[in-house]
Amino acid sequence: DQQVKQNSPSLSVQEGRISILNCDYTNSMFDYFLWYKKYPAEGPTFLISISSIKDKNEDGRFTVFLNKSAKHLSLHIVPSQPGDSAVYFCAASANRGAQKLVFGQGTRLTINP
Amino acid sequence: DVKVTQSSRYLVKRTGEKVFLECVQDMDHENMFWYRQDPGLGLRLIYFSYDVKMKEKGDIPEGYSVSREKKERFSLILESASTNQTSMYLCASSFPGGNQPQHFGDGTRLSIL
Numbered sequence: 001d002q003q004v005k006q007n008s009p010s011l012s013v014q015e016g017r018i019s020i021l022n023c024d025y026t027n028s029m030f031d032y033f034l035w036y037k038k039y040p041a042e043g044p045t046f047l048i049s050i051s052s053i054k055d056k057n058e059d060g061r062f063t064v065f066l067n068k069s070a071k072h073l074s075l076h077i078v079p080s081q082p083g084d085s086a087v088y089f090c091a092a093s094a095n096r097g098a099q100k101l102v103f104g105q106g107t108r109l110t111i112n113p
Numbered sequence: 114d115v116k117v118t119q120s121s122r123y124l125v126k127r128t129g130e131k132v133f134l135e136c137v138q139d140m141d142h143e144n145m146f147w148y149r150q151d152p153g154l155g156l157r158l159i160y161f162s163y164d165v166k167m168k169e170k171g172d173i174p175e176g177y178s179v180s181r182e183k184k185e186r187f188s189l190i191l192e193s194a195s196t197n198q199t200s201m202y203l204c205a206s207s208f209p210g211g212n213q214p215q216h217f218g219d220g221t222r223l224s225i226l
Contacts, residue, residue: 106155
């Protein structure tokens with residue numbers, strides 16, 4: 001049972017345009033959401049997060065939006081740059097216990113010059 | 114700077130062998146995690162530990178065990194390696210709290226022949 005789903009395995013975007021990566025979840029107990037970025041041969045690195053008490057969090061070119069009623073979050077990258085080409089994972093946690101993260105399958109983003 | 118170090122980048126073992134994967138973090142984190150990453154499945158949690166000598170099963174613990182004798186070190190053990198355990202293994206650590214991002218090592222690519 002996949003509690004966190006990224007339904008697009010890949011996405012291709014022109015340099016300078018907006019990249020939008022989507023993520024859906026099923027567990028209503030999730031109250032914290034994170035995005036990670038992964039380059040080949042490296043471990044994932046934390047990018048941005050959002051608490052369920054907010055609907056938007058912004059950090060430079062990266063913005064995460066949360067729609068709790070739809071159980072949906074998205075990551076916007078504006079403007080997209082070649083260095084943004086990577087695999088992006090969304091993850092969710094319920095703020096109790098040992099803070100396990102549940103990850104989506106990942107979306108491979110390719111930024112074309 | 115945050116550092117999670119996995120002892121091997123690449124490892125080749127034979128079916129039935131006992132395999133040890135080692136992970137060390139230098140951030141004084143209480144929590145440590147072992148994941149495996151497979152195409153189309155994202156990151157799946159094998160085991161985690163929230164304190165020395167404490168461990169909890171993740172989503173796919175079968176065929177694995179762990180050891181945490183010191184705060185900075187978390188070992189993953191494949192008791193009798195099988196070909197379906199060929200995968201990328203990722204170690205992570207974090208402070209307690211559902212809003213604390215996990216920091217990852219660069220992974221160990223394990224092949225079981």
